[in-house]
Amino acid sequence: MKIALVGSTGRIGRHLAREALTRGHAVHCLLRAQVDVFDTDALAQALRGQEVLISAYGAPADAPQLQATATASLVQAAREAGVGRLIAVGGAGGLAVGPGTRLADQPGFPAALLPKVKAHEDAVAVLAASGLDWACIAPAAQIAQGERTGRYRLAVGALVCDAQGLSTISYADFACALVDELEAARHRGWLVGAGY
Secondary structure (H helix, E strand, O other), X not given: OEEEEXXXXXXXXXXXXHHHHHOOOXXXXXXXXXXXXXXHHHHHHHHOOOOEEEEOOOOOOOOOOHHHHHHHHHHHHHHXXXXXXXXXXXXXXXXXXXXXXXXXXXXXXXHHHHHHHHHHHHHHHHHHOOOOEEEEEEOOOEEEOOOOOOOOEEEEOEOOOOOOOOOEEEHHHHHHHHHHHHHHOOOOOOEEXXXX
């Protein structure tokens, strides 16, 4: 599959590129130095000939609202380039931990991260209204270096926790989960949590 990848130099993006390449996909990394994620015309040009767009874009900590702005630009560029499928990396804060309760609603959730949670929720709303074949895969609450086991669990709209209530996943297994979704397309039109 011909994949365009935004955010390939970040921790998640590097693992996504490696996982996709290992499986034989052609990965075209759209580097910031080559194309600005907010320049829709340049993005559309760079996306021509690709089959799917993966976004591992992460807004700067001091401007989280750019997450939705970047997502809107990516959606528009994908449409213009004829790329009908977009898979984005989401954020764990907006995932459900119980009926009507998000991780971000839990006592002790850092208030400083609430704007980032809202920005990711706004980005999912942009995807949902896009008309594209989309999915958004969010990592566990704790994502860190670790081995690739190829084992993980998914939950539609919900945080994945283990029997002890911990929500973790390695970068490598998160990349495995996202590329599995790319290949199998089991969660079209959904925000999905991934974890152990």
